[in-house]
Amino acid sequence: MKKRGKGIAATFYGTGYGNGFPDVSKAVAEVDHDGNVNIYVCATEVGQGAKTIIIQMVAEILGLGMNDIHLISEDTSQTLDTGTAAASRQTYNTGNAVKKAVEVLKSKLLEKAKEHLKLPSLLGLEVKDKVIYLKTFPKKRVCFKDLIEEKISVEETFTAQTVQMDEETGQGAPYWPYTFSCYGVEVEVDTETGIIEVIKGVCAQDVGRAINPELIEGQIDGGFSMGLGYGIMEKLNCKDGEIKNNKFSKYLIPTALDMPELEKIIVEDPESSAPFGAKGIGEPVILPAAPAILNAIYDAIGVRFYEIPVTPDKVLSEINREI
Amino acid sequence: MINKCINPKTVEEALDILESNGKDVKLIAGGTDLVIDLRNNKIDKNILMNISKLKELRFITIDENEITIGSGTKFIEIIENQHIKEKIVGLWKACKSVGSPQIRNMGTIGGNICNGSMAADSVPPLLALDATALIIGKNKTRSVPLRELYLDKGKVDIADDEILYAIKFHRLREKESISFEKLGLRKALAIARISCSIYINLENNSIKDIKIATGALGKYPQRENHIEKRLVNKKVDEIILKDIAEEMSKHVSKRLKGRSSRSFKSIAIKGIFAEAYKSAIKGANDESHKSHNK
Amino acid sequence: MKPLNIVGSRVIRVDGKAKVKGEAIYPQDIYLDGMLYGKTIRSTKVHAMIEVDTKKAETVEGVVKILTYKDVTGENHHGVVFKDHEVFCSKKVRRIGDPIAFVIANSERVAKKAAEMIEIKYKELPAVFNPIDAMKEDSIKIHGDSNIIYHYKCRKGNVNEGFEKSHVIVEREYKTSMVEHAFLQPEAGVSYIDEEGKICVCASTQYPHFDQIEVAEALGLKLENVKIMNPAVGGAFGGREDITLQIHLALATMVTKKPVKVVYTREESFHAHSKRHPIIMKYKTGADKNGKLLSMEVNLIGDTGSYASWAINVMRKAGIHATGPYEIPNVKIDSYAVYTNNPFCGAMRGFGATQTPIGSEQQMDIIANELGIDPIQIRLINGFKVGSETSNGQVLSESVPLKRCIEEVKNRMFKE
């Protein structure tokens, strides 16, 4: 018999290194004598979209198109340390460093433009497409190339704030910021074969502010899929320290047919210390998937599983124990 | 170590090579399992002969009484055959459940049989259809019932100088049908943990003939004669499926004694068997329905 | 604030075009002139003293050099927190998969063949696989004199008083399994000496600047003489934080003065990088009859396997997140990281906080069930909001839209 059930799980996640450890990102922003905008950070693109997010922030601040920005991010000899692409920290930490650097660069450019255009004040100066102009009299304008004799380079550092915890009581402020999530799932359990099918998911994900909703949704889909594997499929079968299933035909991860359609809801509540209010979400998106599935399985068949993954053999053995 | 690769142009050429050099030759058809074995140095022969391009082995012929499928026929070609899709549903479903589109596009039915794997998807329906294997060598041919082809785990009764040429079974008529059910641990790229195929022939609402075959429940796919005997000549309405499934479970439990999968498989077979049985009955009745409408 | 143009919009990812065209370069896609190939020889025993004999393998035609611990010019170690990994095991292996030697040859075929001819004598030692056994005083030790690497303690309020006041107490034990990142791109890398004489390593990593430090230290070079380049990375999820092939490659190039490439098979990849910690979790949760959480006691034992990697940070994070996103006045949490001879565990997406909700979120449902309260309601009653205090005494001063998240799910899925 096939039985359906629904379940929910809510989670939180503190991003960054945490516990008072210096969590530092450094960024360099420059405009060279040809007017090119170059950003030097070593934020690794592992697929999560770090490059895109960083360029979006720069483009926003400097009024540029995405293609106007040259990002140098793949070489230690050309970049400063931006910390690891982990702990869901690149958007927040490196984003903050980049934003600081680019904002300083922008103010330097405006200062230069003010002098160049012989204006008495910075008021009303706008930057767009590598041109600085006066909003109320757009003919008063100068492009980056004509403004700069020698390249302007700005280096900025961002360090996150956390408090080391007391060793005996754990009291402190171990992370900042925190990101919140809540997922609901519906499953169908075949009580004769023990097979669990996840048929629907609703995912509400706090992001602070979405820099790129497309990328966030992609993270939710991917996190859910990995959480689904964690809950009902994946286990390294270690016997006396030896991994017995060290290949993809033996270590099963979800295929396209195992993933349900998801309704993805981006919840925005900007964080004041974050660049544009954006918090890290790379890890938060996996957390509620597996526990929501476990709660849905209980709702479907009235059996609680205390050990994951809940594979068909476990389901059958529990159902038949109940009888 | 393979030190020679051969692409024969005809079956005859292939048989010549086998006759003179058979013990050193490993045949490769779709290669979906063999290439992995080659990489892992599990093949001790030194000549690799590719039979996947031999057109003479790639055919599906349907005559008045029989269906013959060439051993080099790819799963995709079986899946795309309209007659098999409509009438030999169990075989169609089994071929469709093989690995992934990529595997089905390369893998052949002959390779699936000759590999001797306990979990070969296409074999249970062929066993339930009581198929015959046609085996050829230089100046010789023989036919062996498929159920007698398996000698041991991974070992089939085909000599070094022979090739499996084709597989043959009778056409299904009114009131006949074949079903297939499989339990895999995910929805694609799944090796069968259990599979079950049932051929049924109904007459006046009783079971005139039934053949049940299972996969992944022993050294190789096999017929379940005990259960068949319990069902043959019984009125469909009088059969208590639950009891039969229970009996099936006991058989499986006995057969898998000492295996870690025993408790799971002996329970799960009940559901898989019941599903296969129900869809076989339904299929047999659907067929009659269709011919009535004609 | 000014309206935003680009931030907040569905801009097409900048690395996308190269990827859809198959033009993105991952380390395995790099081919250099005169390139040599490497093959790592790894331990097949879980715990043993070793003696390595490379003589026979060295005679294979095409072998350029076989590296062992003797060839490490700097410190024979690396590690993200403790330097407890050896670049090549010198005397002892602690897990299956520990690197012992590295064949450098003029083709992959030769490297593979020679690798099979390296003779390793193992003198096996007793091993321990269960973290609870490993915690005992008399257990065999993996490193140093205790297998307990870390103990996180959280003490807030008085849990016993909290339980006394509770209308319902739920006590359960949960277990999570060891899992694999399974990123699609197996580890690969290429190394060479650039025109300035720097040792360059191109490899998929999450943190190039840290790799630079690790490589420089192991080779005994100044930091500026090592350059790490990070071409396209085929997924990471925490599995590319620890060093795998970076030092081997750099050393191979330093010794041979030639470009060297190594590509792991999927099977080798499983053995090369860290795993997600399996955790045994004991939960005891108390609530009043309205479902308000009053007390929670949690004991977490994380099996970090044979090397520490991020064990401290992972089990700390597990402890910090063990309560779930709920206000609880009385909390006692103990979280341990323990060495065993299992594969080593480190970072994987969620970093300790993926494991605990398996316990904490089921506890919530069990309590709700026992009290006859709706599972959504119990989360709304207890959920963090602005001003809430965590088990660490940290005040959540802003951006806490947990209840909005729960309401969104409720409205879309649980509306009757």
Place this chain on the structure above:
Amino acid sequence: MNHISLTINKKMYSIDVEEDVRLIDLLRDQLFLTGTKEGCGEGECGACTVIMDGRVVNSCLVMAFQAEGSNITTIEGMSDKDELHPIQKAFLDKGAVQCGFCTPGMVLSAKSLLDKNENPTREEIREGISGNLCRCTGYNKIVDAIELASKEIREEKKE
């Protein structure tokens, strides 16, 4: 050594291959067509997918000498210079790419699917890419992309 002739991306090749060389090794190591990726070496992940004589296959499970006389399309043959194929474009527009390692194989599976079924359901799309593992995207945006590409291709044909 075997001598084989085959067509790859509409170009004829006549080339010597060692006995133990697979199609993927030939493509990558000998012809430097590195868009074809190796993720598992056992036909599970589909990163090495190419189209061979009109159908997708895992190039890690085909011995090079078996490809004698075959017509092969790799990701490098999907687009002409800067002009993207509608499937590639849809992958970008719908955010179907993350780490990118599965992407070439996914694109080719999508092409093979749409060549045979120009208006597939979402379930049929999932089935069509079920031999291609992806660890980043959870597949949903890939399904979105193929659905969009199918629409674009049909509209293109109408015009």
